[in-house]
Amino acid sequence: MKPPICDSVFDVAFWLIDRALDDGEYLQPQKLQRLLFLAQAYYAVMSRGDMLMPCLFIASGMGPLEPSSWRAFEHGRPKVDYQKIPPEVQPFLDSLWRKFSPHSAEYLNKLVCSHPPYQDAFAQGRRALIPLEAMVAYYGRKPTQNEQSLKAAPPIDRVLRPRVMRSQTGKPVNVTSWTPGRKTPPAS
Numbered sequence: 584m585k586p587p588i589c590d591s592v593f594d595v596a597f598w599l600i601d602r603a604l605d606d607g608e609y610l611q612p613q614k615l616q617r618l619l620f621l622a623q624a625y626y627a628v629m630s631r632g633d634m635l636m637p638c639l640f641i642a643s644g645m646g647p648l649e650p651s652s653w654r655a656f657e658h659g660r661p662k663v664d665y666q667k668i669p670p671e672v673q674p675f676l677d678s679l680w681r682k683f684s685p686h687s688a689e690y691l692n693k694l695v696c697s698h699p700p701y702q703d704a705f706a707q708g709r710r711a712l713i714p715l716e717a718m719v720a721y722y723g724r725k726p727t728q729n730e731q732s733l734k735a736a737p738p739i740d741r742v743l744r745p746r747v748m749r750s751q752t753g754k755p756v757n758v759t760s761w762t763p764g765r766k767t768p769p770a771s
Contacts, residue, residue, distance in 0.1 A: 587634040588626075588672055592652045593665040595622055595636050595676070600660065602680055612656050613645065614688035617695050620647040620713075621722075622679055624700075627715055628723035628739050629675065640713045642704035646692045647713055678743045697734045698722075 589595055599618050603610035610618075619638075626635035640647045655661040668676060683691060695701055700717040726735040 585630075585633045587637045588669055589636045590666045592619060592636045592638040592649050593655070593663050594668055595619060596652050596656070597663075597665045598668045598676060599680070602676075603684070606684070608684070611688045612653070614691060615656065616648050616653060617646065617688065617691035618679070618683060619649055619652065620695060621683060621691075622676065623715070624718040624722040625679060625739060625742050626672075626675060627719045629743065632715070632719055634715065635672070641710045642701055642707075642713055644709060646696050647701050647704075675743065681744065682737065682742045694734065694736075698736055 596615060596619060599615060599622075600610050619636075620640055623635050623638070623640065627633060638649045638651065640649050655663060686694075696705075698721055700713050700721050703717060704711040704713040722736050723739060725738055
């Protein structure tokens with residue numbers, strides 16, 4: 584596993600808060616926590632198990648929480664130094680924001696709390712850690728036909744939108760980053 588691409592959970596939290604302000608929205612603390620959880624989960628799926636930010640989520644009675652940021656934001660925006668999001672992460676966060684920001688904190692809470700990574704951890708007791716591996720396994724799988732679409736996590740290709748750029752003739756084309764497969768050694 585590579586080191587997380589962001590220095591702290593605060594880097595992503597402040598990016599989300601500032602993005603909400605740009606859209607004229609106040610980002611409630613619980614909605615911020617659900618978005619941080621989903622960002623960590625989908626980034627790990629996209630990067631094949633790497634972390635977006637160096638943090639762990641616990642199963643609390645109100646849903647998945649990252650305890651440090653939850654405590655820091657309890658009384659409003661804390662005075663914390665944070666780093667700008669690396670440019671290569673911004674398209675990912677933009678896609679995540681477009682997919683989940685229109686939903687209320689209550690909707691996101693019900694959604695995430697209905698998913699197995701949270702439910703399995705919460706069954707172990709309050710403040711049980713939600714393993715990143717469980718998040719990757721659930722959010723990276725293809726939903727089955729039997730699952731209710733309202734409760735199932737959207738697949739990664741519905742969260743991450745390809746960037747649209749223009750070809751040399753001006754025609755719009757979808758652009759996705761190339762993720763090479765693993766090379767197999769030649770047969771001897």
